Amino acid sequence: MDFKRKEDRVGLGAKATLFIFFVLILAGSVVFARGYIQNSTAGRSIKTQAVKPASQARIALQEAPAKQPEPFRKIYTVQNGDSFFEILKANGVSGGEALAIVKKTRPVFNISRIKPGNDIQFIYSADGLNLTQIHYDVSDTERLVIRISEYRITAKKVDMDEAERISFQTDAAPASKDHSPAQERAGLSDRAQGDEQPAVEKQGNPLPGTHQIDIEIKKGQSLSDILTQIGVNRQEIALLIKSSKGVYNLASLRAGKSMSVWLSQDKPVRIRKLTYEINDTKYLDVSSTRDTFTAKTRKLEREVRYEAAQGRISSSLYESAVAAGVNPEIVIELTDIFAHDINFFSDVQPGDSYAVLYEKYYVKDRFKGCGRVMAARFTNQGKEHVAIYFENERRGIHGYFDEKGRPMKKMFLQAPLSYRRISSHFSKRRLHPISRVVRPHLGVDYAAPTGTPVCSLGQGKVVFKGWDHGFGNTIRIGHAGGYVTHYGHLSRFAKGLKVGERVDQGDTIGYVGSTGYSTGPHLDFRVSVGKKFINPLTMKNVTGPPLRGSLLANFKRVSALRLAMLESRSHEVAQAVPPSGKDPETKLAPKG
Numbered sequence: 001m002d003f004k005r006k007e008d009r010v011g012l013g014a015k016a017t018l019f020i021f022f023v024l025i026l027a028g029s030v031v032f033a034r035g036y037i038q039n040s041t042a043g044r045s046i047k048t049q050a051v052k053p054a055s056q057a058r059i060a061l062q063e064a065p066a067k068q069p070e071p072f073r074k075i076y077t078v079q080n081g082d083s084f085f086e087i088l089k090a091n092g093v094s095g096g097e098a099l100a101i102v103k104k105t106r107p108v109f110n111i112s113r114i115k116p117g118n119d120i121q122f123i124y125s126a127d128g129l130n131l132t133q134i135h136y137d138v139s140d141t142e143r144l145v146i147r148i149s150e151y152r153i154t155a156k157k158v159d160m161d162e163a164e165r166i167s168f169q170t171d172a173a174p175a176s177k178d179h180s181p182a183q184e185r186a187g188l189s190d191r192a193q194g195d196e197q198p199a200v201e202k203q204g205n206p207l208p209g210t211h212q213i214d215i216e217i218k219k220g221q222s223l224s225d226i227l228t229q230i231g232v233n234r235q236e237i238a239l240l241i242k243s244s245k246g247v248y249n250l251a252s253l254r255a256g257k258s259m260s261v262w263l264s265q266d267k268p269v270r271i272r273k274l275t276y277e278i279n280d281t282k283y284l285d286v287s288s289t290r291d292t293f294t295a296k297t298r299k300l301e302r303e304v305r306y307e308a309a310q311g312r313i314s315s316s317l318y319e320s321a322v323a324a325g326v327n328p329e330i331v332i333e334l335t336d337i338f339a340h341d342i343n344f345f346s347d348v349q350p351g352d353s354y355a356v357l358y359e360k361y362y363v364k365d366r367f368k369g370c371g372r373v374m375a376a377r378f379t380n381q382g383k384e385h386v387a388i389y390f391e392n393e394r395r396g397i398h399g400y401f402d403e404k405g406r407p408m409k410k411m412f413l414q415a416p417l418s419y420r421r422i423s424s425h426f427s428k429r430r431l432h433p434i435s436r437v438v439r440p441h442l443g444v445d446y447a448a449p450t451g452t453p454v455c456s457l458g459q460g461k462v463v464f465k466g467w468d469h470g471f472g473n474t475i476r477i478g479h480a481g482g483y484v485t486h487y488g489h490l491s492r493f494a495k496g497l498k499v500g501e502r503v504d505q506g507d508t509i510g511y512v513g514s515t516g517y518s519t520g521p522h523l524d525f526r527v528s529v530g531k532k533f534i535n536p537l538t539m540k541n542v543t544g545p546p547l548r549g550s551l552l553a554n555f556k557r558v559s560a561l562r563l564a565m566l567e568s569r570s571h572e573v574a575q576a577v578p579p580s581g582k583d584p585e586t587k588l589a590p591k592g
Contacts, residue, residue, distance in 0.1 A: 071123050071124060071125060071132065072123075072124040072125070073121060073122070073123055073124070074091065074121070074122040074124070075119050075120070075121055075122075076090070076091060076119065076120045076121075076122065077117065077118070077119055077120075078114050078115060078116050078117065078118050078119070078120065079116055080116045082114070082116070083112075083323050083324045083325065084102060084105075084111035084112075084114055084325055085098050085099070085102055085322070085323045085324065085325055086323055087114075087120060088101060088102075091122050091131075092131070093131060097148075099322070100153055101134070101146060101148070101153055101155075102325045103327075104146070104153045104154065104155050105144070105146060105155040106325060106327075106367075107155075107360070107362070107366075107367030108144070108155045108156055108157060109136075109138060109144050109155070109157060110307065111325045112309060112310075112324060112325055114136065118136070118137065119136075119137070120134065120135070120136050121134070121135040121136070122134055123135070130148075131148050132147070132148055132149070133145065133146060133147055133148065134146040134148070138157060141159060142157050142158070142159060143157070143158055143159075144156075144157055145157075145158055152216070209264065209265060210262040210263055210264055210265060210272045210273070211262070211263055211265060212260055212261070212262050213230060213260070213261050213262075213263065214258065214259075214260050215258065215259045215260070215261065216256070216257075216258055216259075217253045217254060217255050217256060217257045217258070217259060218255060219255040220255075221253060221255070222251070222253065223237065223240075223241065223250050223251065223253060224237050226259070227240075227261070227271070230261065230263065230269070231263070231268075231269040232263070232269055232270075232271060233268060233269075236270065236271060239292065239293065240271060240274065240286065240293050243286070243292050243293035243294070243295060244284065244286050244293065244295035246295070247284065247295040247296065247297060248276070248278060248284045248295065248297065250276065250284070253276070257276065257277045257278075258276075258277045258366075259274065259275065259276045259277070260273075260274070260275045261273075261274050262274070270288070271286075271288060271293075272287070272288050273285075273286065273287050273288070274286040277300075278297065280300065280302065280361065280363065280368045280369065281299060281300050281302060282297055282298070282299060282300060283297070283298055283300055284296075284297055284298075285297070285298050300363045300364075301363070302361055302362070302363055302368070303361070303362045303363070303365075304359050304360070304361060304362075304371065305359070305360045305362060306357055306358070306359060306360070306374060306565060307357070307358060307360050308355065308356070308357045308565060308566055308567075309321070309324065309325070309326050309355070309356055309358075310353070310354065310355040310356075311324045311326070311353065311354055311355075312351065312352070312353045313348060313349075313350055313351065313352045313353065313354070314350055315350065316344075316348065317331065317334070317335065317344060317348055317352075317354065318331050318332075318335075321334075321354065326356070327358075327370045329370055330356060330358050330370055330373060333358075333372075333373050334354065334356055334373060334376055334378070336506075337373060337376055337387045337400050337408060338376070338378050338385055338387065338408075339413050339414060340408060340409060340410040340412075340413060340414060340541065341385050341408070341410075341414070342378065342380050342385065342414070343414040343415055345415065347380055347381065348380060349380075349381055352378070352379055352380050352381065353378075353379045354376070354377065354378050354379075355376065355377040355378075355566050355567065356373055356375070356376045356377075356566070357373070357374045357375040357376070357562060357565050357566040358370055358371065358372065358373045358374060359371030359372050359373075359374060372389060373387075373389065374388070374389045374562055374565075375387065375388045375389065375559075375562040375563060375565070375566045376566070377563075377566060385402075386402055386403050386563070387400040387401070387402065387408050388400065388401055388402075388403070388555075388558065388559045388562055388563070389562075390547075390555050390558055390559070392551060392554070395551065397547075397551070401546075401547060401555060401559075403559060403563075404546065405546045405547035405548075405551075405552045405555050405556070406543060406546040406547075407543055407544045407545075407546070409505075409543075409544070410541040410542060410543045411458050411459075411479065411480070411481075411483070411541060411542040411543070412457045412458045412479075412483075412485075412505075412539075412541055412542075413455070413457050413458070413505060413506065415446070416446075416454055416455055416456070416457045416485070416487065416523065416525055417446055417448060417452055417453065417454045417455065417512065417523055422444060422445065422446060422447070442526055442533035443486065443488075443524050443525050443526030443527075443533070443536065444524075444525050444526075444535075444536050444537060445522045445523070445524055445525075446512075446522060446523045446525060447520070447521070447522045448512045448521065448522065448523065449512065449521060450491050450511075450512055450513055450514065450521040451491060451511050451512060451513075452511065452512040452523075453508045453510075453511055453512075454487055454490065454508065454509060454510045454511060454512060454523055455505075455506050455507055455508050455509065456477055456485070456503045456504070456505060456506065456507050456509050457477075457479075457485045457505070457527075458477075458479050458483075458485070458505045459479065459480075459502075459503070459504050459505050460477040460478050460479040460480070460483075460485070460502070460503060461477065461478050461500065461501070461502050461503070462475065462476075462477055462497060462498065462499050462500060462501050462502075462503060462509075463476050463477065463478045463484065463499065464476035464499065465493060465497060465498070465499050467515075467516075468488065468516070469516065470516045470517035471486075471488035471489060471516050471517075471524060472488060472489045472490065472513070472514075472515025472516025472517075472518065473488075473489070473490035473491065473492065473493065473510070473513065473515045473516070474486065474487065474488045474489075474490065474516075475487045475490065475493065475497075475509050475510055477503060477509070481529070481542065482529050482530055483527065483528070483529055484527070484528045484529075485525070485526070485527055486524075486525065486526035486527070486528070487509065487510060487523060487524075487525060488516065488523070488524035488525075488526075489512075489513055489514055489515050489516055489518045489521075489522060489523060489524050490510040490511060490512065490513050490515065490523075491510075491511050491512060491513025491514070491515065491521075492510065492511050492513065493509070493510045493511075494507075494508050494509050494510055494511075497509055497510075527539060
């Protein structure tokens with residue numbers, strides 16, 4: 001019994017001891033936990049203060065873009081006699097690309113005005129392989145900036161502040177790569193689509209609540225492709241094409257033409273207005289009206305400006321003038337104007353010089369091509385030739401005249417083809433190369449490759465076409481005054497040419513060959529008057545009547561002004577086309 005009570009007391013004591021021990025452990029745990037929490041909070045606070053700068057540094061490091069490689073720059077100092085075209089070629093630009101750059105630049109700045117001693121800065125990609133920009137300081141306040149990309153070339157004059165900003169952006173912020181090649185081909189901005197406005201969006205938008213996008217049509221592009229890329233849905237595109245079809249079919253667009261689209265700024269994007277350049281004088285104007293579109297054609301006001309260019313020939317007229325930046329079409333027209341007095345295939349020599357004044361067409365300050373040559377001067381082997389364009393609608397007069405009012409166009413051209421050399425001259429006694437018999441050669445043999453076009457020396461009527469014994473394929477043309485021109489040994493005739501058909505001066509009538517009795521490809525060319533053959537190289541060329549009376553007085557006034565413009569060193573003058581047929585020259589004023 002006592003033993004059992006003792007045992008019970010021992011059990012109670014053990015339990016009490018365990019309970020007290022448990023309480024002590026629990027209390028210690030609470031105290032420890034509270035201290036740990038306080039210390040941990042203080043530690044985190046201290047840690048945060050200590051680490052914060054390092055953390056920010058890491059974030060900044062992560063957000064900062066990798067440093068872009070700097071573009072490669074090259075400075076070229078303009079020398080006496082340098083042309084912009086040759087400078088481009090000397091700095092690694094291909095001939096084709098150089099001509100494209102010249103073409104884009106000339107409407108913005110007359111490149112013949114680059115001054116010796118001034119610098120042209122060429123900016124290439126970091127690897128030096130691709131030319132991206134060209135800078136030239138036009139004045140102390142203005143710089144010419146030419147941008148070159150895979151898709152297009154642009155040129156503009158900017159003030160120096162903007163030029164420095166462009167230069168900084170070139171160094172520090174290369175163009176975004178977020179856009180797609182399709183956007184570039186559409187002529188759109190190099191920014192991503194969305195709420196951002198494209199770079200081509202115009203300031204001074206005529207339609208509030210819209211933004212305007214200008215697009216240059218590329219080869220193979222359709223209206224659907226272009227409008228889809230800028231966010232227009234296909235249903236609206238189909239409605240636009242259908243609504244405009246009665247006025248103009250927008251389903252087929254021409255490469256090189258321009259289009260402007262005004263889009264709503266809300267979502268989904270809607271077309272508020274669209275214009276499309278049909279040609280240089282007309283455009284399509286489409287406007288949204290409720291649930292459809294209304295289309296009309298409108299006239300474009302064309303501005304005519306005059307530009308003068310001068311130069312000296314080093315090789316040929318064509319190569320020298322085109323290298324100096326003159327439009328190739330103008331050079332060809334220049335040769336046509338003087339073709340009656342100068343043989344450009346044999347007479348032109350290095351050192352000869354030219355000056356030309358010609359029209360340039362603009363619509364809304366956008367260059368639309370070159371027009372007519374208005375005045376020209378060509379010095380050939382020391383002899384000066386001058387041509388001035390003059391017209392009088394009431395009298396039906398239009399064409400080129402010399403300084404005395406005599407028409408430049410003569411009855412005959414200097415030569416009927418572009419030839420390599422004269423292989424045989426007009427002679428009363430010549431040893432025939434085949435028969436070896438001395439006989440007269442009453443014409444001139446022009447050696448030229450087979451297939452070289454042969455043109456009519458003057459206006460007339462075809463009196464013979466066919467095979468003429470030893471002359472082979474032959475054409476004879478009758479002209480005023482009893483003149484007949486003979487063209488022998490042709491390889492073939494011009495397509496559709498018939499006996500009795502009238503031809504104009506310069507029309508192609510056949511092609512050089514070696515038919516009949518011939519030792520090689522050449523044209524046997526002869527001229528007869530009545531039944532007598534005369535030497536084509538020495539015959540007197542007949543001209544039309546000169547201007548007289550009031551026409552001559554009016555011509556002299558026009559001539560004096562145009563020749564002064566021709567010799568002007570300012571090169572460029574602006575002129576608005578007058579509404580009447582009156583001569584506009586008295587209203588000319590220097591541009592810039």
